[in-house]
Amino acid sequence: MRDGQPTVLPGFGLTLGFTTFFLSAVVLLPLAALVLLAASTPLHQLLDAVASPRALASYELSFGGALLAACINLVFGFIIAWTLARYEFPGRRLMDAMIDLPFALPTAVSGIALTAVFSANGWLGRYLDEIGIHVAYTRLGVIMAMTLIGMPFAVRTVQPALLEVQRDLEDAAETLGAGRWYVFRRVIVPAVLPAILTGFTLAFARALGEYGSVIFISGNLPMKTEITPLLIVIHLEEFDYHGAAALGFVMLAASFVILLAINLLQAWGRDRMVRGAR
Amino acid sequence: MAAGAHSGALEDLDTRPGRETIVSALFRRGLIGLSVAFLAALLLAPLAMVFASAFHDGVQRYLQTFADPDTQAAIRLTLLTALIVVPANTLFGLAAAWAIAKFEFRGKSLLITLIDLPVAVSPVISGMLFVLLFGMRGWFGAWLAANGISIVFAAPGIMIATLFVTFPYVARELIPLMQQLGNDEEEAAITLGAGAWMTFFRVTLPKIRWGLLYGVILCNARAMGEFGAVSVVSGHIRGLTNTMPLAIEALYDDYDFTGAFAVASLLTLLALMTLALKSLVERTGYRRR
Numbered sequence: 005m006r007d008g009q010p011t012v013l014p015g016f017g018l019t020l021g022f023t024t025f026f027l028s029a030v031v032l033l034p035l036a037a038l039v040l041l042a043a044s045t046p047l048h049q050l051l052d053a054v055a056s057p058r059a060l061a062s063y064e065l066s067f068g069g070a071l072l073a074a075c076i077n078l079v080f081g082f083i084i085a086w087t088l089a090r091y092e093f094p095g096r097r098l099m100d101a102m103i104d105l106p107f108a109l110p111t112a113v114s115g116i117a118l119t120a121v122f123s124a125n126g127w128l129g130r131y132l133d134e135i136g137i138h139v140a141y142t143r144l145g146v147i148m149a150m151t152l153i154g155m156p157f158a159v160r161t162v163q164p165a166l167l168e169v170q171r172d173l174e175d176a177a178e179t180l181g182a183g184r185w186y187v188f189r190r191v192i193v194p195a196v197l198p199a200i201l202t203g204f205t206l207a208f209a210r211a212l213g214e215y216g217s218v219i220f221i222s223g224n225l226p227m228k229t230e231i232t233p234l235l236i237v238i239h240l241e242e243f244d245y246h247g248a249a250a251l252g253f254v255m256l257a258a259s260f261v262i263l264l265a266i267n268l269l270q271a272w273g274r275d276r277m278v279r280g281a282r
Numbered sequence: 283m284a285a286g287a288h289s290g291a292l293e294d295l296d297t298r299p300g301r302e303t304i305v306s307a308l309f310r311r312g313l314i315g316l317s318v319a320f321l322a323a324l325l326l327a328p329l330a331m332v333f334a335s336a337f338h339d340g341v342q343r344y345l346q347t348f349a350d351p352d353t354q355a356a357i358r359l360t361l362l363t364a365l366i367v368v369p370a371n372t373l374f375g376l377a378a379a380w381a382i383a384k385f386e387f388r389g390k391s392l393l394i395t396l397i398d399l400p401v402a403v404s405p406v407i408s409g410m411l412f413v414l415l416f417g418m419r420g421w422f423g424a425w426l427a428a429n430g431i432s433i434v435f436a437a438p439g440i441m442i443a444t445l446f447v448t449f450p451y452v453a454r455e456l457i458p459l460m461q462q463l464g465n466d467e468e469e470a471a472i473t474l475g476a477g478a479w480m481t482f483f484r485v486t487l488p489k490i491r492w493g494l495l496y497g498v499i500l501c502n503a504r505a506m507g508e509f510g511a512v513s514v515v516s517g518h519i520r521g522l523t524n525t526m527p528l529a530i531e532a533l534y535d536d537y538d539f540t541g542a543f544a545v546a547s548l549l550t551l552l553a554l555m556t557l558a559l560k561s562l563v564e565r566t567g568y569r570r571r
Contacts, residue, residue: 013472014481015482020381023377023378030446031399102321108500108553108554108557113332113527113553117543120331120335120539120543216509233510234406240410245417263402
């Protein structure tokens with residue numbers, strides 16, 4: 005079989021050619037530049053940039069914070085998806101539409117707004133401050149911003165999976181004497197587990213690379229509240245391209261691992277769905 | 283990678299009489315309450331804060347921000363960027379979806395993965411790629427300087443970075459949609475003697491219009507709101523290379539919070555309009571795949 009056949013449709017060469025050209029120019033060439041620059045950096049310089057105490061502290065915050073935020077989203081994303089999929093209440097449609105707000109809202113806007121709400125004299129910050137919880141300009145603030153930005157991913161992957169859980173399966177289990185908790189544990193959770201894990205991973209990936217909504221609330225103290233993307237920006241502002249590329253390479257490698265994990269999770273989910281349907 | 287973006291087309295819930303117990307009612311109220319509280323603190327409060335802060339010192343002061351030439355320049359640059367980037371990525375999305383959905387060829391799944399790549403890359407890294415290519419000490423830096431072309435720290439850099447960041451938005455919407463719709467109708471049209479363009483405009487386009495609109499809306503929202511990638515390549519020259527999100531940062535750093543939130547209020551309105559349009563498209567029965 006020759007590529008592009010068999011079909012009478014025209015435009016294979018034109019569209020594929022344009023696609024590959026545009027893709028190469030906009031995406032592949034720039035990525036190659038980063039990889040080549042990181043690869044051409046002398047090893048000691050590379051290690052200095054990647055393993056400096058400041059870089060290590062930033063990984064701790066970026067990876068640790070993104071992990072915590074993804075865990076929060078795992079729990080609350082499931083609760084929100086459950087609420088939207090299973091309950092009828094006033095304002096349900098509005099709530100459903102609002103879930104995507106962090107997608108649509110520019111990150112700089114959510115950054116300054118979140119900071120204003122949770123600063124010491126903000127609407128919520130003033131009460132939290134009274135009980136000794138400081139959000140703005142602390143690591144907690146970073147996690148808060150990361151949670152906000154990852155939330156839609158957690159909700160939007162679990163929600164359709166919950167809608168697809170076969171209700172008759174639940175009914176059958178209950179008829180056979182299973183308690184609600186047992187049904188939840190043995191029928192619902194196994195059915196939506198791939199979706200939950202996919203949502204968790206997507207939320208983690210988004211939080212890890214997030215910049216705009218984090219840098220306003222974080223206060224950006226080196227070693228304390230400095231995320232890795234910000235450290236890359238600082239390297240670039242000092243024209244230290246090698247240092248920036250080295251850190252960028254670490255982040256990029258992490259993204260690829262995550263991307264791979266997501267693809268595997270989704271394949272697992274599809275596989276389960278097919279077997280479940282039989 | 284389905285970027286967590288299934289639409290919440292809400293089917294009417296089948297109510298189940300006789301199943302409501304006191305425990306389950308309490309449980310239901312508790313979960314609804316938790317969801318509302320979580321979203322109120324994380325979404326609604328910041329949303330309300332934008333407008334409350336923007337109008338904190340009155341309408342006069344609010345409008346004053348937009349009389350500032352730097353703010354106006356930022357709005358113009360943002361609009362211009364979207365005006366160039368969105369059509370370019372729409373064209374790309376259509377071409378990619380046509381090639382991938384209508385034909386069989388080797389390396390197709392690799393191609394789809396590569397198209398999705400920019401979504402997985404941190405915005406800061408996306409911007410950095412173009413500094414490494416076109417910056418002073420980048421690959422083409424010396425050549426560009428010798429020819430008097432500036433890309434980084436100028437408007438073209440902002441546009442290229444935005445192009446990268448919004449690259450997959452239309453394509454990832456159209457590819458699964460067109461794959462599902464199949465080739466039959468197009469093949470019939472061609473067989474009956476319709477030309478290539480006529481087939482596209484009269485057969486394909488009407489079928490995919492909602493998906494296309496959906497992708498374009500999201501692409502536009504991201505193009506106008508992008509911060510991280512643009513921040514790296516912009517150089518932050520006021521009145522010249524600041525987009526609206528960057529103007530927000532500049533005003534904020536000057537402690538002009540009212541001004542920052544005034545510009546932010548425009549982008550927030552854009553976001554709300556995006557969500558409303560998105561819901562409208564979903565009403566037509568269009569479901570993301």
